[in-house]
Amino acid sequence: xxxxxxxxxxxxxxxxxxxxxxxxxxxxxxxxxxxxxxxxxxxxxxxxxxxxxxxxxxxxxxxxxxxxxxxxxxxxxxxxxxxxxxxxxxxxxxxxxxxxxxxxxxxxxxxxxxxxxxxxxxxxxxxxxxxxxxxxxxxxxxxxxx
Amino acid sequence: xxxxxxxxxxxxxxxxxxxxxxxxxxxxxxxxxxxxxxxxxxxxxxxxxxxxxxxxxxxxxxxxxxxxxxxxxxxxxxxxxxxxxxxxxxxxxxxxxxxxxxxxxxxxxxxxxxxxxxxxxxxxxxxxxxxxxxxxxxxxxxxxxx
DNA sequence: GGCCATTTGCAACTGGTTGTCATCTGGATC
DNA sequence: GATCCAGATGACAACCAGTTGCAAATGGCC
Numbered sequence: 001x002x003x004x005x006x007x008x009x010x011x012x013x014x015x016x017x018x019x020x021x022x023x024x025x026x027x028x029x030x031x032x033x034x035x036x037x038x039x040x041x042x043x044x045x046x047x048x049x050x051x052x053x054x055x056x057x058x059x060x061x062x063x064x065x066x067x068x069x070x071x072x073x074x075x076x077x078x079x080x081x082x083x084x085x086x087x088x089x090x091x092x093x094x095x096x097x098x099x100x101x102x103x104x105x106x107x108x109x110x111x112x113x114x115x116x117x118x119x120x121x122x123x124x125x126x127x128x129x130x131x132x133x134x135x136x137x138x139x140x141x142x143x144x145x146x
Numbered sequence: 147x148x149x150x151x152x153x154x155x156x157x158x159x160x161x162x163x164x165x166x167x168x169x170x171x172x173x174x175x176x177x178x179x180x181x182x183x184x185x186x187x188x189x190x191x192x193x194x195x196x197x198x199x200x201x202x203x204x205x206x207x208x209x210x211x212x213x214x215x216x217x218x219x220x221x222x223x224x225x226x227x228x229x230x231x232x233x234x235x236x237x238x239x240x241x242x243x244x245x246x247x248x249x250x251x252x253x254x255x256x257x258x259x260x261x262x263x264x265x266x267x268x269x270x271x272x273x274x275x276x277x278x279x280x281x282x283x284x285x286x287x288x289x290x291x292x
Numbered sequence: 293g294g295c296c297a298t299t300t301g302c303a304a305c306t307g308g309t310t311g312t313c314a315t316c317t318g319g320a321t322c
Numbered sequence: 323g324a325t326c327c328a329g330a331t332g333a334c335a336a337c338c339a340g341t342t343g344c345a346a347a348t349g350g351c352c
């Protein structure tokens with residue numbers, strides 16, 4: 001019951017230490033993000049936040065997302081044909097497989113792909129700042145089974 | 147001088163055969179695409195088209211891009227933080243390295259990365275419909291020089 | 293050349309996001 | 323605790339890329 005509370009506070013304390021004002025809306029949003037392990041968009045975060053504090057505005061959600069992104073606390077993903085979706089940072093870097101039928105996002109990581117990317121960039125004379133790898137797919141039905 | 151003309155006509159004839167009406171605006175846009183080997187966005191195509199036929203509207207450019215995309219004649223790329231950019235299809239599949247300073251796009255292809263992607267998707271129980279791999283980087287300056 | 297389904301240009305609209313601004317508030321200071 | 327004010331907020335207008343409704347124009351088959 002105090003589990004999430006604790007998680008929230010970690011980030012909260014960190015931000016506070018960095019001189020970021022922790023206002024009520026921000027606290028609410030931080031809590032929601034800490035309780036989340038999907039990839040909600042701004043409106044979905046707004047919806048969840050509204051349930052807790054109905055006075056929160058969508059603008060504030062957007063502003064807070066931008067702030068947190070700049071602080072490196074969350075990552076923004078612009079999957080194709082939709083609004084930006086967010087996830088809290090912290091876990092190691094990974095890429096995404098998006099289920100085109102449900103919108104579900106599956107995270108994966110491949111050291112070999114990462115390494116190949118660096119190699120390619122080096123050959124082309126570039127330093128990679130970041131990259132984006134998204135697979136768009138459909139769940140495979142087991143063959144021979146219903 | 148008839149070089150581009152020829153290239154345009156190939157696609158034009160192909161579309162015509164498929165029952166697509168080749169109107170003047172479409173002809174102009176097709177010519178521009180055939181003369182292009184960068185990755186212009188809709189507005190840039192509109193700009194170039196306007197120079198040839200000032201009556202063309204941006205709506206028509208968007209509508210034509212959508213049509214050509216559906217016909218598989220061009221590919222649409224939504225690189226981060228900008229409008230969709232297009233390139234004529236035909237060459238084999240490739241990925242992109244975007245120069246974050248200039249916006250230049252460098253195409254590359256890695257069989258090994260392609261293969262790894264398929265492998266990963268298979269392991270996760272998915273069939274890949276398509277994917278997106280973009281590297282964002284900055285040109286490396288030669289060490290010790292300049 | 294005539295016909296009519298399609299396409300066009302224009303303007304109004306959309307969805308996601310950012311900007312403006314008057315008001316409010318966190319938290320440092322007393 | 324009460325005071326204060328830079329910075330944050332909510333309401334809403336503006337923005338941008340892209341889409342759509344509509345009346346007028348046109349491609350291409352007869």
